[in-house]
Amino acid sequence: MTERWRRGVFLAGAAVLAAFLLWGLAGLPGFGRYPGPYGDIINRVAVAQTNATGVVSAVNFSYRGFDTVGEEFILFTAAAGVATVLRHLRGEDKISTRQEALDRVAPPASDALRAAALAFTGPAILLGWFLATHAQTSPSGGFQGGVLLTTGFVLVYLAGQVLLFRRVSPEDLADIAGAVGAGGFAAVGVTALFLGQPLLSNFLPLGSTPGAVSSSGTIALISFLVGIEVGAAFLLIIGELVDQALLLREGRA
Amino acid sequence: MSFLPFVVVAWVLVAGLYGIVTSRHLVHQIICLIVVQSSTYVLLLAVGYRTGAVAPYFYDVPVHTPAVDPVVQALALTDVVVEAAVTALLLAFAVQAHKRFGTLDPHELVQIKG
């Protein structure tokens, strides 16, 4: 089937798909007219029940905590999958990172890039930490905080300091951090079981002020653990890909 | 205006699919898959929106202010990060495919056996 035929058949099928999709979406209540009861109910009771003013994070880590555990394990498995798929196969010999870094013929990082990376690494890590620990107050949370934490480390790599990047983010440390994060989340959930409550229920004492850091029970703790896990998982993935980018020779397999 | 978000969702979905079908480079296909995924985020948020409402954060507004739906925002939030990790897994597969077959053209990859 030649290119033009393939394109024509696809466009016909896509037109039918789009027509059905729009027909189905037309049955919704219309943009801006949200009818459903659940959103309103949660908005009304969440602050009183969990002492968290960030309702989205309360939904993520308390009301629908089970879904979040599942998503976090998807992340964990994806990082493990990347490490497995990119493992060193028989027949590839890996030059040591140091030797490769010395042999690189890539243009050195410009001064502007190094200055920007230097300026932004500290604030990025600080901001990521802040976001991961303040899920219950304002728009923040473990997931985006974790990604920002990784960004802080990646800035080191971008500044041309490959060796420093490998030293501050060794694979073992990222592995352990990811395991601590994921396992910690599961442990918090199971602890609630041991206390006779449903899985992942909020068993820590709620503070008195809505929106304070220590006031929302397990939400802050879970968000912090998720931040560590997401940061470690992404660091592992990027570390694997950096190693791949550095691999030079391949023996005859 | 009240139908525009859904039209945009359908358009982005079909555009991404077009990119996947007519692509000659595996990484180009993966990026078009990212575009298809982004259409679902827009759909989720469009479903939960209420005109004139505020974001569901009651740090500085009183608790009974009409707000948009927080559940779909929670879904979209975890979606964004998790699908980045799954994309990384796809990229790892692309790297291994290139290592074994020397090409990233999906048309040629299909014909290689073993």
Place this chain on the structure above:
Amino acid sequence: MTGLLAVTTPWTVPAGVMGVLQAVLLVLAAAGATAVVLTRSPVRQVLVLSAYGLLLALLFLVFQAPDVSLSELAVGTVALPALLLLTLARVRRREK
């Protein structure tokens, strides 16, 4: 349309202006997605994807979803392009 406002803070935007902002950003997002798909060279496509991620983050912001906007900003502008460029570097290296 201004009667629909739920609460008025010093930063409140009139509902009509918000509607216009949403319409403009939606159309820009559709155009951005088309641009991403139609760019054939993967390296250039990564840069267009980064700009598209920024557009999406703005769109999520005017949909009153700051959390999702933060996520999309961190992931779509930095993490995904970093992963993609690293992969492209790996692939290009073998073809030398």
